[in-house]
Amino acid sequence: MTTPDDRRYTDQHEWALVQAAEGAVTVVRVGITDHAQDALGDIVFVQLPEVGAEVAPGNPIGEVESTKSVSDVYSPVAGVVSAVNEALTDAPETVNSDPYGAGWLVEVQVTGEDGDPTAALLDAAAYQAVVQSS
């Protein structure tokens, strides 16, 4: 199970990666971790929010459903959904095969003067510790 150190994580098994930052606006891409996709098994449906939806930490932004079970996905940051990965509608298995790349779920546009909105999340080592203790 891989945990790339170019991004941040939540203890709910989402990842957050800063895509672009310009002035007070930062775009954060969100997906689920390798550990999460492995635990879910074959993913068959992905339900994503509408572009423009307001999201906040702790609020579900979508669902990832496998042959075995369904899991809510929570936003790691507060902001507005600026893109969703439409390719997952026809190829949900991409979340299994490439969870950190082509299997991304949404992009959230965060507005604020506080710098990197993902800075307070878990780093790769801290997330690995969460996985190992679960």
Next chain:
Amino acid sequence: MLAVSPLTSPLHDRHVAAGAKFADFGGWSMPIEYAGGGVLAEHTAVREGVGLFDVSHLGTATVRGPGAADFVNSCLTNDLGKIGPGQAQYTLCCVPDGDPQAGGVVDDLIVYLHGPDDVLLVPNAANAAEVLARLSAEAPVGVTVTDRHTEVAVLALQGPRSAEVLAAVGLPGELTYMSFAETPGSGGDEVTVCRTGYTGEHGYELLVAAERAGTLWDALLAAGGPEQIRPCGLGARDTLRTEMGYPLHGHELSRDITPNQARSGWAVGWGKDAFWGREALVAEKAAGAPRQLWGLQAPGRGIPRPGMLVLGADGSRIGEVTSGTFSPTLRTGIALALLDRSAGVAEGTEVAVDVRGRPQAVVVRRPPFVESHTKDPVPPTPRKLDAGP
């Protein structure tokens, strides 16, 4: 008291080595899927080629002694008089009359009829102990019920190529549906091969002594050919059986769900004088079961799951989902559900399932969802396993 740890199959180490994920099935830790496979790939292997399951969590028990078969026939629902030695039968162990749950299902099981004095039972893991206790308590003098659960491993070889793989390891595959054969019992090699299964495909279940199970498992995988046969977990077994509409005890059958309700009346010998729960079941059949098992197909996203409510056109509750999963063959959600007779549904009726607060449209179906191949003729065995058409 000793700590209760799950039982494991004699093949457990092989499953660990194959990167299996495990789940508890009736107190047994069994593979749910394998590394490099997964439910979808394992399901497809069985529908299109061949897959090998370890189902050693299933119980095994012998009932032996003068009149053993007659005794079993007086307890379990199906009519053993319809089959002869060398044949197996699906049957039910129901709650006896006099109990408030009379006619409810303690377990569903396969009976192997060896002869009038020798019967083998294959119950479900979680219910094996109760079935055996009930039979032991009623057994006439001279008839002995013996639990062989941990002594016998059960493998299921399933799929259109199963006969070919069986032949390649020298086991008999030329059997009619629900017939079985024992290989010569030399040196502990005895294997009981039965043309049966839980997938809807042509297939076999193999009973073998626990200490011989590993050798047989390895031989079957080798005979199937690398990249062609897959070890399959109980996750795929569940998607396969749900596509066929086969009941799973604890879901479509239980002490609270009778065979009439689950459409398992075909496994009841209505002409027999005696079996556990007979009076209750005859009365319910005459009156009409208050609810019945149907299939549901979900054309949209979101899969109906067990326990979700089924809603009629006016939004009122008409039943409950008992099993639900993704159908790898149809690429949609499918479910089995007990629906109130008073709702008056039929094949094609549109109803809804409350999927986490969202009513999702589903269509009532009469399973199977996918065509059954269990009774297909045994295909001719190619001389070479890798011979193309």
